[in-house]
Amino acid sequence: MGIEAYVDGRFVPKEEASVSVYDHGFLYGDGVFEGIRAYHGRIFKLREHVDRLFESAHTLRITIPMTREAMTEAIVETVRRSGLKDAYIRPVVSRGRGDLGIDPRRCPRPSVVIIVDTIQLYPEAAYQNGLKLVTTSTRMRPLDVLNPRIKTCNYLSNIMARLEVNLAGADEGLMLTTHGYVAECTADNIFVVRHGRVLTPPAHLGILQGITRQTVLDLCQTLGVHAAEHILTLHDVYAADECFLTGTVAELGPVVEVDGRTIGSGKPGPITHRILKAFRDLAAREGTPVYAASGVPAGE
Numbered sequence: 060m061g062i063e064a065y066v067d068g069r070f071v072p073k074e075e076a077s078v079s080v081y082d083h084g085f086l087y088g089d090g091v092f093e094g095i096r097a098y099h100g101r102i103f104k105l106r107e108h109v110d111r112l113f114e115s116a117h118t119l120r121i122t123i124p125m126t127r128e129a130m131t132e133a134i135v136e137t138v139r140r141s142g143l144k145d146a147y148i149r150p151v152v153s154r155g156r157g158d159l160g161i162d163p164r165r166c167p168r169p170s171v172v173i174i175v176d177t178i179q180l181y182p183e184a185a186y187q188n189g190l191k192l193v194t195t196s197t198r199m200r201p202l203d204v205l206n207p208r209i210k211t212c213n214y215l216s217n218i219m220a221r222l223e224v225n226l227a228g229a230d231e232g233l234m235l236t237t238h239g240y241v242a243e244c245t246a247d248n249i250f251v252v253r254h255g256r257v258l259t260p261p262a263h264l265g266i267l268q269g270i271t272r273q274t275v276l277d278l279c280q281t282l283g284v285h286a287a288e289h290i291l292t293l294h295d296v297y298a299a300d301e302c303f304l305t306g307t308v309a310e311l312g313p314v315v316e317v318d319g320r321t322i323g324s325g326k327p328g329p330i331t332h333r334i335l336k337a338f339r340d341l342a343a344r345e346g347t348p349v350y351a352a353s354g355v356p357a358g359e
């Protein structure tokens with residue numbers, strides 16, 4: 060069975076799935092999206108992702124033409140039709156089809172697309188050997204320009220940063236606020252470990268409030284590991300005992316080098332490994348079942 064995408068209420072083979080060239084998501088990046096994972100036939104943190112999608116759209120005054128329950132069901136159904144147990148899911152809602160002008164009033168109906176596909180994982184070596192980061196000269200866009208909490212289809216500042224990462228031959232890029240505080244990476248949040256304490260930049264600084272980030276903060280509490288939001292500078296990162304990134308794709312990615320400085324022992328640290336294991340255990344047992352409802356066991 061070929062994979063189908065959901066496009067405005069219809070399921071279309073992925074090769075044929077498309078939106079109009081007049082869609083303002085394409086013309087202006089005027090839209091919002093989510094990146095979600097399914098593990099072993101269960102969708103991880105689905106409610107949190109759907110809530111964030113609706114909140115992002117609400118701030119942009121994009122009225123998603125379906126309820127949260129209908130969106131949730133459409134996501135589950137798109138995965139179910141794919142037959143995939145481990146999947147990457149990409150709901151996208153754009154302003155919709157308009158004319159050649161930015162005015163959203165010309166777009167009567169937002170477009171809703173749900174793409175499901177296999178997930179391209181980081182190689183296992185990245186988890187064993189760790190990632191190398193560089194700080195990018197491209198800063199996080201300030202809160203009063205475009206709030207980074209909104210997961211918009213406009214990723215250009217992150218992409219500008221990613222170009223710098225590629226040029227440097229690094230694995231990921233660390234982005235600072237315009238005041239020089241550590242914010243996040245181009246597609247992940249960042250944590251450091253120092254003297255047994257797990258620290259991550261505060262949400263109010265202007266970052267994407269990652270669902271993996273929140274899961275890690277919650278897991279630390281369960282594990283009895285001290286974790287807190289804290290303002291961080293590059294010095295704090297360079298001097299950390301451990302450092303790791305969090306994101307739906309990366310899960311927890313250990314960092315062993317930042318701007319040519321070795322972090323800690325230069326190997327993924329024990330606290331990072333402990334939290335990664337707890338995260339994988341949680342992801343393996345939690346989540347919205349995709350196949351159980353249709354009578355097909357959501358087994359291994």
Ligand code: PXG
Nearest residue numbers: 094245246247248267269270271272306307
């Ligand atoms: N920061 C940024 C800027 C992100 O885009 C995260 C943090 C992590 O958030 P979650 O909720 O996933 O823990 C993200 C999200 C991709 C891709 O397909 C991934 C993201 C964004 C855009 C593309 O690789 N990650």
